[in-house]
Amino acid sequence: MEAYLAHMLIIIGIYAVITMGQNIILGYTGLFGIAQAAFYGIGAYTSAILALKLGLPFWVGLPAGALAAGLFGWLLGLATMRLGGDYFCIATLGFVVIVQQVLLNWEALTRGAFGLPDIPRPSLWGFSFDTRLSYCLLVWVLVAVLGLLMRNVADSRLGRAFMAIRDNETAALGMGINTFLVKVIAVSLGAVYAGVGGVLYAHYTTYIDPSSFSVMETIIVLCMAVLGGMGSISGSILGAAALIFAPELLRLVGVTGSLSIYRQLLYGIILVAAILTRPRGIMGMAEFRFQALFKGGPWIREI
Amino acid sequence: MKKVLTLLLAGALVMGFAAAASADIKVGCALPMTGGIAFIGEAMMQGIEVALDEVNGAGGINGEKIVLQVEDTKSDPKEANNAVAKLLEVDKIKIIYGPARSGSVLASKPLVAKAGAVLLTSVSTHPDVPGADKGVFRTCPSDAAQGVVGAKLAKDLGLKKMGSLFENSDYGKGLSDVFVAEAKKLGIEVVIEERFASQDQDFRTQLTKIKGKKVDGLYVVATSETPNIYKQAGLLKLGATIIGAEGTKDPKLLERGGEFMEGTYSTSPPFWDESPDPGTQKFLKAFKAKYPNEAPRMFAAQGYDGMIALAEAMKRKGTDPLQIREGLLTLKEFPAATGSITMLPNGDVVKPFAVFQVEGGKYVFKKFMK
Amino acid sequence: MSEFLQQLVNGITVGSIYALIALGYTMVYGILMFINFAHGEIYMAGAFIGWYLMTQLGLPFLIATPLTVIAVALLGVVIEKIAYRPLRHASRLGPLITAIGVSIFLQNLAAAIFGTDPRPFPLPSFLERNIYEVGGVILDSLQIWIFFLSILIMIGLDLYVNHTRMGKAMRATKINKQVAPLMGINLDTVISLVFAIGSGIAALGGIMVGLYYNSVSPTMGFMPGLVAFTAAVLGGIGNIRGAMIGGMLIGILENLGAGYISSGFKQGIAFFVLIALLLFRQEGIMGKVEREKV
Numbered sequence: 001m002e003a004y005l006a007h008m009l010i011i012i013g014i015y016a017v018i019t020m021g022q023n024i025i026l027g028y029t030g031l032f033g034i035a036q037a038a039f040y041g042i043g044a045y046t047s048a049i050l051a052l053k054l055g056l057p058f059w060v061g062l063p064a065g066a067l068a069a070g071l072f073g074w075l076l077g078l079a080t081m082r083l084g085g086d087y088f089c090i091a092t093l094g095f096v097v098i099v100q101q102v103l104l105n106w107e108a109l110t111r112g113a114f115g116l117p118d119i120p121r122p123s124l125w126g127f128s129f130d131t132r133l134s135y136c137l138l139v140w141v142l143v144a145v146l147g148l149l150m151r152n153v154a155d156s157r158l159g160r161a162f163m164a165i166r167d168n169e170t171a172a173l174g175m176g177i178n179t180f181l182v183k184v185i186a187v188s189l190g191a192v193y194a195g196v197g198g199v200l201y202a203h204y205t206t207y208i209d210p211s212s213f214s215v216m217e218t219i220i221v222l223c224m225a226v227l228g229g230m231g232s233i234s235g236s237i238l239g240a241a242a243l244i245f246a247p248e249l250l251r252l253v254g255v256t257g258s259l260s261i262y263r264q265l266l267y268g269i270i271l272v273a274a275i276l277t278r279p280r281g282i283m284g285m286a287e288f289r290f291q292a293l294f295k296g297g298p299w300i301r302e303i
Numbered sequence: 304m305k306k307v308l309t310l311l312l313a314g315a316l317v318m319g320f321a322a323a324a325s326a327d328i329k330v331g332c333a334l335p336m337t338g339g340i341a342f343i344g345e346a347m348m349q350g351i352e353v354a355l356d357e358v359n360g361a362g363g364i365n366g367e368k369i370v371l372q373v374e375d376t377k378s379d380p381k382e383a384n385n386a387v388a389k390l391l392e393v394d395k396i397k398i399i400y401g402p403a404r405s406g407s408v409l410a411s412k413p414l415v416a417k418a419g420a421v422l423l424t425s426v427s428t429h430p431d432v433p434g435a436d437k438g439v440f441r442t443c444p445s446d447a448a449q450g451v452v453g454a455k456l457a458k459d460l461g462l463k464k465m466g467s468l469f470e471n472s473d474y475g476k477g478l479s480d481v482f483v484a485e486a487k488k489l490g491i492e493v494v495i496e497e498r499f500a501s502q503d504q505d506f507r508t509q510l511t512k513i514k515g516k517k518v519d520g521l522y523v524v525a526t527s528e529t530p531n532i533y534k535q536a537g538l539l540k541l542g543a544t545i546i547g548a549e550g551t552k553d554p555k556l557l558e559r560g561g562e563f564m565e566g567t568y569s570t571s572p573p574f575w576d577e578s579p580d581p582g583t584q585k586f587l588k589a590f591k592a593k594y595p596n597e598a599p600r601m602f603a604a605q606g607y608d609g610m611i612a613l614a615e616a617m618k619r620k621g622t623d624p625l626q627i628r629e630g631l632l633t634l635k636e637f638p639a640a641t642g643s644i645t646m647l648p649n650g651d652v653v654k655p656f657a658v659f660q661v662e663g664g665k666y667v668f669k670k671f672m673k
Numbered sequence: 674m675s676e677f678l679q680q681l682v683n684g685i686t687v688g689s690i691y692a693l694i695a696l697g698y699t700m701v702y703g704i705l706m707f708i709n710f711a712h713g714e715i716y717m718a719g720a721f722i723g724w725y726l727m728t729q730l731g732l733p734f735l736i737a738t739p740l741t742v743i744a745v746a747l748l749g750v751v752i753e754k755i756a757y758r759p760l761r762h763a764s765r766l767g768p769l770i771t772a773i774g775v776s777i778f779l780q781n782l783a784a785a786i787f788g789t790d791p792r793p794f795p796l797p798s799f800l801e802r803n804i805y806e807v808g809g810v811i812l813d814s815l816q817i818w819i820f821f822l823s824i825l826i827m828i829g830l831d832l833y834v835n836h837t838r839m840g841k842a843m844r845a846t847k848i849n850k851q852v853a854p855l856m857g858i859n860l861d862t863v864i865s866l867v868f869a870i871g872s873g874i875a876a877l878g879g880i881m882v883g884l885y886y887n888s889v890s891p892t893m894g895f896m897p898g899l900v901a902f903t904a905a906v907l908g909g910i911g912n913i914r915g916a917m918i919g920g921m922l923i924g925i926l927e928n929l930g931a932g933y934i935s936s937g938f939k940q941g942i943a944f945f946v947l948i949a950l951l952l953f954r955q956e957g958i959m960g961k962v963e964r965e966k967v
């Protein structure tokens with residue numbers, strides 16, 4: 001049972017990281033960019049290919065995957081940033097389709113539809129992260145690190161620039177912010193997060209193929225961000241948890257087998273109901289105060 | 304009086320003990336119940352149910368009945384991974400049947416190996432799937448064999464210049480590649496290879512290109528897309544002989560394709576209504592009794608085969624996963640619905656393929672080929 | 674040369690279908706600034722309801738089709754009322770998520786009721802396919818029907834929006850949602866009507882596609898919906914003629930691209946073109962530029 005819970009937590013952790021990236025782009029900066037699935041895929045494939053073709057360890061693959069994703073985020077940002085809000089959205093969606101198609105067709109590099117099996121688990125000084133529990137720890141250490149990073153970004157000048165652009169771009173421009181550059185940075189940073197998620201995913205499932213990096217996937221990430229509360233780090237985690245747990249809970253409660261269609265039906269209903277009752281997401285824009293556990297005081301901190 | 308009571312008590316205890324010991328054997332089924340290939344999962348379940356009726360009806364395995372725990376793989380390798388993980392770790396079931404998609408089996412292989420479990424698939428045809436040492440077995444023949452048969456058939460039919468149209472997936476590409484390699488070896492020119500996305504409906508673009516190359520034969524790897532492919536090929540006056548892989552042989556496709564399916568060939572594991580194989584007939588009889596209003600699809604027959612193979616392995620060696628692995632390896636000429644099962648040491652099976660041609664709206668068996 | 678023309682014909686047919694779906698997207702977006710992700714499923718619903726009426730209840734095409742259109746128009750209105758209206762004033766993303774939820778719901782509802790297998794959708798006799806061969810290019814009558822139908826609908830819609838009172842109300846709402854009610858326009862009615870019309874048109878598209886490919890399946894709406902939305906954006910979102918042009922263009926480009934570059938990239942081409950075009954002309958082909966004032 002613990003192994004199964006660990007499995008759930010690993011998946012939640014991976015999605016939490018990707019969702020945080022989504023939140024940087026959308027929640028902090030107000031950019032309707034939904035290409036996370038593409039960056040996630042780029043991160044995963046980069047690390048997997050480095051491991052399988054060049055024998056490079058996970059610890060090289062991780063920064064490599066993150067940087068590769070970030071690079072593509074940068075390029076996508078440069079290419080599409082001039083587009084107005086909703087056009088930008090559709091362009092990022094298109095990017096997901098294009099990346100998936102490339103992964104599927106560039107067989108010499110990615111083995112196309114056959115995918116990449118046998119991706120090794122990371123190991124550190126002889127210790128191999130073979131068990132679920134150990135990998136879970138690895139994932140959540142990274143979640144914590146990246147969460148802290150996100151918090152620091154939020155509090156920094158860059159973060160304030162992000163939010164200024166979200167709140168009123170023309171005014172931000174008037175304040176002397178190089179909005180173009182800042183927006184591209186936002187997309188790139190969000191992509192880095194997704195890349196990390198991708199690397200973690202590849203080395204966990206030990207098998208990846210292009211079908212995982214689809215439009216549906218990127219939409220799920222968007223839902224996690226919105227459901228959890230945009231612009232909230234704890235919201236990213238909660239949103240991921242909610243959307244991962246929901247189908248699993250139903251699966252556990254016995255809605256399995258050929259009743260799976262009913263399970264997915266419920267999933268759709270949950271999405272609609274959740275937004276109707278709490279449109280700003282579970283956390284809205286607030287953050288869970290971890291200090292409340294130690295020092296007391298209010299549990300939720302409004303930003 | 305005391306003696307009688309003691310005897311009765313002893314008798315009750317023995318009976319109670321026997322009842323407690325008679326637990327069910329749980330088999331975890333990780334099958335696509337939703338998503339793109341849900342129709343495969345549904346058909347397989349039909350076959351599995353028929354198999355269970357037979358096995359459990361005959362008393363099960365040493366008095367124990369086989370019970371299913373079904374998990375949905377949603378036609379996706381990642382979800383399949385989740386489903387298998389859940390079966391192995393939450394439900395503690397180490398006998399896994401499925402998944403269907405080759406990619407899904409490949410994704411779950413490490414889990415099975417690590418857990419010392421046994422996994423049997425009856426429809427995954429990718430050459431890399433079996434691995435007896437990792438506990439992964441299958442009861443359907445490899446694409447590596449089917450592609451070769453397709454090429455040999457083309458040669459037999461005297462085709463000289465061919466094209467290939469396949470589903471852009473692990474299955475489609477794998478099979479097409481094997482076909483092309485073998486065709487070239489046999490001296491057939493393969494001038495064009497086109498692909499389509501799974502569940503696409505419009506193939507005119509690809510077919511127009513293929514027509515432009517003036518081929519006299521076309522190898523098609525598809526499943527539910529088949530009727531549209533054949534119809535559009537007909538409408539565009541492609542004028543080529545069509546050889547399809549086993550996904551193109553399914554009674555439901557005939558319904559949709561109508562006259563455009565006439566004259567086309569398909570290769571598939573030997574399963575058809577008029578088959579003289581007693582294993583096939585036994586299955587057909589049982590299937591028609593249970594589902595009188597349905598035409599038995601090959602996936603149902605394959606679903607059945609996998610389950611009876613598992614049951615037989617359990618009968619021979621035991622119900623522990625490692626015992627089942629051993630048991631599966633002992634299967635030689637074991638009668639089944641899609642041709643007898645002979646397990647190779649690496650967990651794969653070899654079967655002759657049957658060649659069909661559509662005549663008068665029906666698949667007519669032509670011959671066996673290896 | 675005939676291969677090129679053939680690909681063109683293929684492209685125009687597919688393009689007409691995209692255009693029909695795109696019309697619904699563009700109307701809703703034009704007025705509500707909202708991407709109705711469930712629109713692809715509305716199209717699918719049209720196909721299924723039409724299929725059901727014609728094949729299961731045996732109703733003739735000329736009766737079943739209008740019934741379907743009305744039913745689906747109503748479906749669109751109901752969905753708007755339940756899932757989108759309450760969120761009209763909330764964040765921009767709320768309705769988007771509910772739209773996704775509705776999309777998932779409808780897809781699985783169809784699967785639950787009709788099963789996941791594609792179902793055959795045979796042609797009614799008066800639409801029987803006649804094949805014409807013109808200079809090596811093959812056309813079938815159904816392709817011609819589809820093309821003319823979409824042109825007709827587009828012209829009809831264009832006339833409606835530009836020359837009727839209700840159409841005027843729609844345009845007014847599009848220009849300024851806040852002021853429109855002050856002019857005596859009932860926002861709710863206009864919006865409901867927009868959804869009804871968009872959905873009805875999509876339903877028609879669904880039936881045509883079901884007949885053309887002789888197949889209906891619960892997942893048939895997802896990808897076309899996405900591509901149609903791209904077409905709408907390409908043509909300049911909110912613009913009816915743009916939706917038509919965008920749809921045709923994407924259909925043609927998809928086929929030519931797949932025909933001459935690589936069929937593996939068929940799905941990506943539409944988006945590639947879109948990004949390329951938008952880089953040069955932000956508003957799409959026929960859109961109007963709106964400058965935001967501080």
